[in-house]
Amino acid sequence: MTETIINVILFTMLVTTAFAIVRMTRLFAVVMLSGVFSLLTAMLFVTLDAVDVAFTEAAVGAGISTVLMLGTIALTSRSTKPSTRSNALPLLLVTLTGAVLVYGTLDMPTFGDPNAPAQTHLAPHYLNESITEIDVPNVVTSILASYRGFDTLGETAVVFAAGIGVLLILSGLRRRREEEEEDES
Amino acid sequence: MFLVAAIALFVSMILVLVRLYAGPIVYDRVLAANLFGTLTVLFIAILGFLTGRPDFLDIALLYALINFVGTIAILKFFRYRALGDIPQIKRGKQ
Known part of the structure; x- marks a missing residue:
């Protein structure tokens, strides 16, 4: 229950940040906002127990790419030019792609389903045998490194x-x- | 107790986000982004205790390190307009 509430709050902040990124014209602010966006994504990954993915997201998204974007701004311009073209076609394309992606999730097993294919084939073997076969206490490390x-x-x-x-x-x-x-x- | 801490954390996150959206100057936003990184560290710590598995605490420490280095990099960028060894070249020109 608490996890659902936390997810809802985090996703609300994520969507507001995304809208702010789209609306903002000053690019320094956009860079700061995209750093915060990736920190929020990292928090969502942590709530999903994917701590290593979250850490990569924070290091790359909030750390390296912020600096890279600032470098790009120093070489180019500091604010976006307002576009003169109509936004209808890109909006339609993005909506369609989003709809297709949501449609694709309908066939996926629910989160944490014990009968999902990901949980029934190799994962039990890794979880049960890795400590005797590899002798590394962390299962993820044993899969990645061995x-x-x-x-x-x-x-x-x-x-x-x-x-x-x-x-x-x-x-x-x-x-x-x-x-x-x-x-x- | 951890629930109250989590609620307080979310309230302060919203306040920081408001400052981040509103600005008005660049340093407000830099400070807000840095503060949001600190709030991320706190969030990971509190989430660990809320779900009864405080194993994530050392990962929260790593986030604190990244946040520190990132803010230093951004501020250095505002000061010199470049990272690495380019400031020396500029100084030699003056």
């Missing part, structure tokens, strides 16, 4: 390659800018 170890290794390799690529591009840009400054002086 059962799906190669998957996680691949993901880490992709993220590592992306990071190195971005660093290479940025260092090339900086070197070129320094050379230009030297030419000017």
Whole structure:
């Protein structure tokens, strides 16, 4: 019961924040609001017991992307230009997509249903056997680091390659800018 | 007792959100966003005690750290308009 009330309050705040983001024209305020939006999402994830997802959401959404958006604002403009086109077609498209997504949830099992396919196949094996097979007290960690170890290794390799690529591009840009400054002086 | 704390927390969240929507200056919003991060930490702690599983407390600590670093990054950005080593280049020009 308390959980339902908490969810309703959090979702109300989430929707109000989303509307405020859409209505706001000053982009600094929009960046702050989107940080708060992702903090609210993180709270919702915590109420769903997905603490690790919530933590990633808070670190990426409220931390890194706020700084990235501020960097973008420093390079571009500080307020949005009012659009002259009509909003009817995008609104229709978004409503349709939303309706299709809601329709898709109708076939899904209810939250926490013990007979849902996710609870009946592999999950019981992980929950019962991971302590004897892997000997790691946290089930999520044992799945991520051992059962799906190669998957996680691949993901880490992709993220590592992306990071190195971005660093290479940025260092090339900086070197070129320094050379230009030297030419000017 | 935790229920009363949760209600007080939600009331202060709404107050912070009002300040965040209304502004009027940038620093109001920075402060409100920082305060909302602190309220997130409190929310996670209170939710743990409300549901009888206070295991999330160390995760709330991590949120406090992120919130601190994030606010420092934002404020540094307002001061220097850049992150990293670009301020030194600007200082060399002056």
